[in-house]
Structures are given as structure tokens and as C-alpha cells.
Amino acid sequence: MEGLIVVFNTSPLIFLDRLGYLEKSLTLFQTIIIPKGVLDEIYVKDDKMKEDIVDLKNRQNVLFGLETELVKLYKALQERLGKGEAEAISLAIEKNADLVVLDDYAARKTAIELGVEVKGTLGIVKKLMKDKEIEIKDIKEFYEKLIEIGFRVRKNIFDSIFALKR
Secondary structure (H helix, E strand, O other): OOEEEEEOOOOHHHHHHHHHOOHHHHOOOOOEEEEEHHHHHOOOOOHHHHHHHHHHHHHOOEEEOOOOOHHHHHHHHOOOOOOOHHHHHHHHHHHOOOOEEOOOHHHHHHHHHEEEEEEEEHHHHHHHOOOOOOOOEEEEEEEHHOOOOOOOOOOHHHHOOOOOOO
């Protein structure tokens, strides 16, 4: 994933921050784009996570608060997706990004249909583990932590990502 241009949606930023992996996650990419629509969704939150994400604007490799010029696509996507998801996908196409980071199933499916490569929060966590940037000693405990912080994933999908036998 190194050397790539990536567009982040809201939930991966939030969950990576809550897990304590946001900083390490950003080192995986050359250029990170955080759309204005994503920031609008984050600004309504009232916790430390908001401060952590706003602080990203000081990073050299982060393009902060970009707005898409593909307005027709953005508006069409917004009819069935959230504001952040619609703008993240639109910007990924507009900026010819290598990847868009989304967790929502409908948004992921839409991005793939539009020819955009997709990763989610768990894909980034797995990459950090593979690169030995983080260590998760107990995968089952990690799953419980995800549920505790509000991350929704079916157990069978989680197990398949982390290659757990049921």
C-alpha cells in the first residue's frame, strides 16, 4: 500500500483512532485525502477523536477538506450513500486515487462497481499486523474490542479477514 494515494471516509478514521492505530495507518500511504464531507461528519462528534483527526491537517502528506468537482456524480451517489461516502468515492475517481477506505457495505459495493479499489478498517489493521507495525496477541479479544467501540462486522467476515477457523 506504500506510495499510494488514498481517500478516507469517516468511519475508518474514527475507528482507527479509537483503536490507537490512526497514526501508524497514515504511514502506509504517500498521500491521504480527507474530503470536506468527511470532515463535516467528524466535526459534529464531541470527543478526542475529533481533535486527533483535525490535527491531521498539519501533516505534510494529508490533503485536508478537499471538495469534489464531480458534482453530478457526488449528488447521484448521495441519493443512496452518506455525504462522506459519496464525496470519498467521487474524489477517489476525480484524483485517480489508488484506493478508497470505506467500511459501509453499500458504499464499498458502489465504489467497486465504479472501478475504485476498496479497503476497510480491518484491511488496514491486517496490513499493519503483517508489516509488524502493530501486534494483536488475541484476535478474539480484538474482535470484542471492536464491538465495544461500536464497530459492526459479522463474525464470519471478521474471521475470514483474520483467517480464523470457526
